Amino acid sequence: xxxxxxxxxxxxxxxxxxAPGHASQQSSATTEWxxxxxxxxxxxxxLVVIERAEPRTFNPVIAxxxxxxxxxxxxxxxxxxxxxxxxxxxxxxxxxxxxSPDGRRFRLILRRGVRFSNGDAFDADDVLFSxxxxxxxxxxxxxxxxxxxxGQPIAVRKLDQYTVQVDLAEPYAVAERLFDGIxxxxxxxxxxxxxxxxxxxxxxxxxxxxxxxxxxxxxxxEHLPGQRITLERNPYYWKTDRAGNHLPYxxxxxxxxxxxxxxxxxxxxxxxxxxxxxxxxxxxxxxxRDQGRRxxxxxxxxxxxxxxxxxxxxxxxxxxxxxxxARKQAWFRQLPFRQAVSLAIDREGIVRLxxxxxATPLWGHVPPGNKLWVNRSLPKPARSVERARxxxxxxxxxxNAGGALLDKEGQPVEFTIVTSAGNTERVQIATIIQDDLxxxxxxxxxxxxxxxxxxxxxxxxxxxxACVLGLGAGDGDPASEMNVWLSNGATHLWNLGERxxxxxxxxxxxxxxxxxxxxxxxxxxxRLYDRVQELVAQNLPIISLVSxxxxxxxxxxxxxxxxxIFDHHALWNVEELYxxxxxxxxxxxxx
Amino acid sequence: MAGMAGMIVQSGRxxxxxxxxxxxxxxxxxxxxxxxxxxxxxxxxxxxxxxLHFVDSAGTVHLRPFVYGLAGGVYPVRFFLxxxxxxxxxxxxxxxxxxxxxxxxxxFLLGTDAYGRxxxxxxxxxxxxxxxxxxxxxSLSVGVGLVLGGLAGFFGAWIDTTIMRVAEIFxxxxxxxxxxxxxxxxxxxxxxxxxxxxxxxxxxLVGWARPAxxxxxxxxxxxxxxxxVAARGLGATDAYLLRRHVLPQVLGIALTQAALLxxxxxxxxxxxxxxxxxxxxPVPSWGNMLAVLLRYDVLSSYWWMFVPGLxxxxxxxxxxxxxxxxxxxxxxxxx
Numbered sequence: 001x002x003x004x005x006x007x008x009x010x011x012x013x014x015x016x017x018x019a020p021g022h023a024s025q026q027s028s029a030t031t032e033w034x035x036x037x038x039x040x041x042x043x044x045x046x047l048v049v050i051e052r053a054e055p056r057t058f059n060p061v062i063a064x065x066x067x068x069x070x071x072x073x074x075x076x077x078x079x080x081x082x083x084x085x086x087x088x089x090x091x092x093x094x095x096x097x098x099x100s101p102d103g104r105r106f107r108l109i110l111r112r113g114v115r116f117s118n119g120d121a122f123d124a125d126d127v128l129f130s131x132x133x134x135x136x137x138x139x140x141x142x143x144x145x146x147x148x149x150x151g152q153p154i155a156v157r158k159l160d161q162y163t164v165q166v167d168l169a170e171p172y173a174v175a176e177r178l179f180d181g182i183x184x185x186x187x188x189x190x191x192x193x194x195x196x197x198x199x200x201x202x203x204x205x206x207x208x209x210x211x212x213x214x215x216x217x218x219x220x221x222e223h224l225p226g227q228r229i230t231l232e233r234n235p236y237y238w239k240t241d242r243a244g245n246h247l248p249y250x251x252x253x254x255x256x257x258x259x260x261x262x263x264x265x266x267x268x269x270x271x272x273x274x275x276x277x278x279x280x281x282x283x284x285x286x287x288x289r290d291q292g293r294r295x296x297x298x299x300x301x302x303x304x305x306x307x308x309x310x311x312x313x314x315x316x317x318x319x320x321x322x323x324x325x326a327r328k329q330a331w332f333r334q335l336p337f338r339q340a341v342s343l344a345i346d347r348e349g350i351v352r353l354x355x356x357x358x359a360t361p362l363w364g365h366v367p368p369g370n371k372l373w374v375n376r377s378l379p380k381p382a383r384s385v386e387r388a389r390x391x392x393x394x395x396x397x398x399x400n401a402g403g404a405l406l407d408k409e410g411q412p413v414e415f416t417i418v419t420s421a422g423n424t425e426r427v428q429i430a431t432i433i434q435d436d437l438x439x440x441x442x443x444x445x446x447x448x449x450x451x452x453x454x455x456x457x458x459x460x461x462x463x464x465x466a467c468v469l470g471l472g473a474g475d476g477d478p479a480s481e482m483n484v485w486l487s488n489g490a491t492h493l494w495n496l497g498e499r500x501x502x503x504x505x506x507x508x509x510x511x512x513x514x515x516x517x518x519x520x521x522x523x524x525x526x527r528l529y530d531r532v533q534e535l536v537a538q539n540l541p542i543i544s545l546v547s548x549x550x551x552x553x554x555x556x557x558x559x560x561x562x563x564x565i566f567d568h569h570a571l572w573n574v575e576e577l578y579x580x581x582x583x584x585x586x587x588x589x590x591x
Numbered sequence: 592m593a594g595m596a597g598m599i600v601q602s603g604r605x606x607x608x609x610x611x612x613x614x615x616x617x618x619x620x621x622x623x624x625x626x627x628x629x630x631x632x633x634x635x636x637x638x639x640x641x642x643l644h645f646v647d648s649a650g651t652v653h654l655r656p657f658v659y660g661l662a663g664g665v666y667p668v669r670f671f672l673x674x675x676x677x678x679x680x681x682x683x684x685x686x687x688x689x690x691x692x693x694x695x696x697x698x699f700l701l702g703t704d705a706y707g708r709x710x711x712x713x714x715x716x717x718x719x720x721x722x723x724x725x726x727x728x729x730s731l732s733v734g735v736g737l738v739l740g741g742l743a744g745f746f747g748a749w750i751d752t753t754i755m756r757v758a759e760i761f762x763x764x765x766x767x768x769x770x771x772x773x774x775x776x777x778x779x780x781x782x783x784x785x786x787x788x789x790x791x792x793x794x795x796l797v798g799w800a801r802p803a804x805x806x807x808x809x810x811x812x813x814x815x816x817x818x819x820v821a822a823r824g825l826g827a828t829d830a831y832l833l834r835r836h837v838l839p840q841v842l843g844i845a846l847t848q849a850a851l852l853x854x855x856x857x858x859x860x861x862x863x864x865x866x867x868x869x870x871x872x873p874v875p876s877w878g879n880m881l882a883v884l885l886r887y888d889v890l891s892s893y894w895w896m897f898v899p900g901l902x903x904x905x906x907x908x909x910x911x912x913x914x915x916x917x918x919x920x921x922x923x924x925x926x
Contacts, residue, residue: 261887262885262886262887263887265887266887280888282886282887282889283887283888285888286887286888286891346633353633353636353705353707421867424885424886428705431873432631434872434873435629435706445780446872
């Protein structure tokens with residue numbers, strides 16, 4: 001114990017000598033700590049977290065897959081952060097900020113005395129460098145789009161060592177939330193790779209611990225490919241608890257990779273891991289039954305932000321795509337057809353059979369978990385086979401003696417629902433829909449495809465008829481759904497790459513979505529997005545089905561554990577997590 | 592020694608009868624199954640097997656067994672009950688079922704699956720696909736093997752060389768991956784009958800090489816036997832020789848091969864459907880019924896979902912006993 005502390009002190013003093021200039025000008029006495037409001041805990045212990053895949057990179061600039069983000073964001077920090085519990089923005093690396101009355105100019109005051117995990121000081125130069133990197137087209141960071149406002153990249157200027165000014169071309173509805181999720185980078189470390197055009201390759205999986213520097217609660221220690229990644233406490237982290245103890249409490253944070261959902265449940269059940277998120281409802285039930293004999297607790301946070309839906313291929317197949325599907329599109333494009341399908345589906349049955357009740361039926365695309373934005377006044381028509389049949393009859397469909405549905409030309413209505421083979425819940429949903437639609441005479445096949453083959457059909461070849469898919473709204477804000485609802489959006493699944501809106505209601509959605517992005521009045525934004533939800537529910541480009549509940553499990557005795565339905569789930573406040581009493585056996589003893 | 596051989600033949604007869612009953616039961620699935628195999632009872636997912644009771648809560652003994660409905664109520668078990676219409680062997684229509692109860696579906700002899708479908712009915716109907724895919728696949732590959740192996744062995748020369756080289760190529764084909772490729776080339780949705788034919792064609796056609804090689808060897812040795820050479824010398828035609836002297840020797844081998852290959856092909860169908868490459872939902876086959884065991888919650892909670900897998904064990908044993916007996920019989924005939 002003594003030797004570790006001594007070593008650390010020695011390293012610090014060496015650093016102070018080796019790095020003259022601004023780094024040595026501050027002592028820790030001037031550090032402007034952020035004081036956490038959470039319950040005061042005790043230091044020590046290790047936390048093992050299950051991750052469904054190995055991260056692809058440790059580089060926050062290019063990380064898009066959730067395993068990478070889960071790991072990277074434990075080592076990174078942003079200027080202004082959205083509290084995952086209250087949904088309010090709060091100071092992070094920026095101690096405070098001001099906004100000009102027109103909403104186009106932000107002035108951010110940086111926290112003084114903050115250091116990266118390698119001991120380098122953090123100041124406005126790092127902020128400038130970070131935004132330069134994110135905005136660089138050659139780097140092609142996924143965050144770049146978020147920093148383009150009104151067609152112009154945001155302009156970042158340094159006013160002094162601890163003040164930066166950010167100018168937007170237009171007022172932006174999300175306002176200071178813009179800064180959430182933009183990790184600040186150490187320009188001392190990354191400037192050389194950036195100038196050499198190697199920034200995308202920097203901080204790849206094989207990088208040694210010395211090559212990293214972040215502002216998050218943990219820092220990289222070790223990576224065993226295919227097995228685990230170990231992070232250790234960042235001794236320079238800028239938060240303390242109310243008693244003045246430095247955060248984080250935990251000594252080490254270990255991510256283990258377990259690909260299948262079932263294997264994750266088994267590993268968690270056997271006590272090999274402390275936290276698992278994204279549990280399926282059925283596994284949740286299995287774990288629940290065993291809870292009395294085991295040392296874990298299970299948490300049902302209710303409906304999340306994900307929504308599962310059915311949609312038909314309405315792409316323009318004139319140029320490409322199979323002719324057989326083009327013929328069936330005459331049905332798919334009819335609103336009464338889609339309404340009849342929606343009316344015939346037993347959503348309650350799906351909730352009960354597939355999710356054991358741990359999901360919420362949906363009639364609009366915003367799940368009730370998204371409390372700020374859901375339109376509660378959408379109608380929720382009860383399942384009615386009779387009304388579905390009536391709609392079809394009015395639209396010119398008929399039934400033959402065997403009860404099969406025929407279109408105007410006398411062709412039987414048959415189509416195939418594709419879905420991801422790896423997702424048992426969606427396969428089950430498709431099978432239930434198959435049986436439901438049989439009752440209105442539709443003959444439906446279910447085909448399961450490997451995930452990549454499925455995406456290829458959906459996004460490239462348009463070679464499918466109908467599909468059961470799920471989407472998750474990242475942070476619940478409508479801004480994150482732009483690519484789904486804009487008629488030329490990259491995830492406008494039912495009809496990709498429309499040159500101009502194919503229908504009047506799609507044109508209206510385009511207008512509403514664009515408008516809500518620049519309106520600063522939250523009430524007005526809500527009204528605009530309510531109308532979008534109404535249009536979607538009326539015109540059914542996607543037939544919303546259910547929103548699964550967010551289910552998590554954690555070893556007993558983990559203090560401050562408050563999983564959220566938003567991204568980062570149980571780890572959003574990882575710096576505040578601590579072990580009540582003794583750290584669980586098997587974990588290394590605290591220093 | 593003779594006693595041992597006799598016992599093997601005896602058990603072979605038993606196996607044949609037992610398999611016959613099993614196949615007959617699956618053919619008559621419509622009559623034996625109390626319910627339609629695709630009807631979902633969404634309130635009754637994963638219901639455990641229904642217990643038959645003879646004694647009620649008052650202690651009274653009933654001769655006619657009864658069951659307690661899962662949604663309440665007491666239902667006596669009835670025989671030759673009118674129910675869902677069905678066809679047997681695609682020809683005979685009927686709507687009488689061997690057993691059942693009045694009122695809502697409540698007689699689930701092997702429980703229900705994830706959608707509340709009767710597992711016993713699905714098991715019987717699933718057997719139609721799985722057991723017959725094996726049997727027909729084996730007949731097909733032994734039939735093709737018989738013809739090609741016979742030709743190669745009897746005529747020799749370039750015919751032999753060509754057929755045997757092709758056979759070697761077929762032996763080298765990794766058929767499981769071939770099936771993935773074949774499935775990818777076909778349209779997304781296959782009718783259950785088309786899927787069944789596809790499986791049959793692939794396993795039957797790919798599997799002909801092994802029996803063909805075996806039969807070629809037997810034919811080769813048979814045609815060189817003294818009495819065959821003598822018959823040829825006395826002016827017997829090829830057709831006569833094949834019919835009178837060669838075929839009887841080969842037939843025993845071919846039947847043994849068929850009995851050995853059938854369980855392998857049943858397993859092939861089960862494997863394919865397990866991976867979603869065979870007959871699709873909602874039509875049951877033993878393979879796609881077992882696919883639900885990929886889920887941890889099912890694996891750890893609902894033992895009755897294992898039934899199709901467990902049923903494979905006696906089926907395989909019976910086939911191997913039968914193959915043994917056929918082998919014994921063929922050997923006795925040859926010597």
